[in-house]
Amino acid sequence: MLSKLIKYEFKSTAKWFFPLYAFTVVLAQLTKMLISSSIFEEGMLNIIPTAITSLYVISIVATFIITFFLIVYRFYKSMVTNEGYLTHTLPVTTTKLILSKLISATLWAILASIIALISILILYFDVTEFQELKHFFSSSNLQLIAEELSSNGFSFILTIIEAIVLVLITICYYILKIYAAIAIGQLFNTQKLLASFAFYFVLGFITQVISIFIMLVPMFSDWISSDGSIDFFHTLLPTGIISTFLLCVIHFAITNYIFSKKLNLE
């Protein structure tokens, strides 16, 4: 059932995301062609490449903002509006509903980042610079980085894996924060959307306050060795992963509880 739900999530959202990402990439290509052509170098026409470049920068930012907005819209529409009568009477548990939406949203968020990266690469790299970049990432350089890290007690591969996991978990956390805010907003009889919006910030605020308190703990605890700094760095990524994961679990639980026990569609 979960795979079916995910399939329909993609079907429902692909028609928004693909055009958006295609547009961003095309705009990047267009910008590159315009600024590298010499037609516009004379006088007044100079304004055009600058304008297009500004538009391009805006489009990169817009890609993320619109992705965020579409994730909110999809969840809200299918869980809280009339479509909720369809969603919540499907023969699946609420957990699977939320999970399928989370997975789909996470993948779109990752795609948005990749598209932004591709779009930047299109604009700023031509072939010679690409060669330089290849050289930078050559095996000998990577070897040096790996050696430097391991002399400080880090495994290169593990660090990369941890970093990727942390980024993924953080994306999930931001999405689940949206879902939990919408869930809480749903509890109100009027102005559900406004309440959701407000609670998005309230949740963020509460999380920040609690995490500041938690961060103070290691500073005063005994499990820092005399050579304090390295241990902090060793545990940075794993603690980041664990704490963000806990946040994800909490927000998921809030969303799940509200939608299974406190649902009240209009």
Place this chain on the structure above:
Amino acid sequence: MSAILKCTNLTKQFGKKLALSDVNLSLERGKIIGLLGPNGSGKTTFIKLLNGLLVPTSGEIRINGLTPCPQTKQTVSYLPDKTYLNDWMKVCDLFDFFEDFYNNFDRMKAVEMLQRLNINQNDRLKSMSKGTKEKVQLILVMSRNADLYVLDEPIGGVDPASRDYILNTIITNYSEKASVLISTHLIADIESVLDDVIFLKDGKVTLTSSVDDIRMQEGKSVDNLFREVFKC
């Protein structure tokens, strides 16, 4: 055979408002039951509880012996009184969707009903009139081989000829194992297909009876009895 639906002391409270109060009901299999009552009597609350869209404040509601869960959702086919389907979807997309999630969706039946009502499978819901949309929604619901069909105002926005078709579909489509619960205001139109009725007022059940008993004992139609009982 055991009852398909059983409520015991079912109560639902919203803040200060008592939408359903101590409802004790049993729906038998193979019957068409009318859930009748004025606005605000608790019909929609009852239907939502049945579908797991609301959770009881106290008491129980059981379908085939189970409290609302994915399994009961598989066996209950629900038609809400609003457009709840994604507007951009084509009818064939919806058939795919229902076929995917519900193990008792009879696609052939659905296609046949669609053809009879002259609706094109490739049309998007967005392009349809309200009446046509309602027909599509009804087809989807009645094409499932469910144990319990729950229809909330199924003939409300539909022309009289289509109403007859819909009522006919309802009678011919359910089996001895299945029951149909119809919630409506248009009692006169529906009365001819009903076996039993439940009158609901202010969250309480005021009457459960078969239509025949009402006609014999009260000597009047259900519609007339309703107007009497719920006179403003």
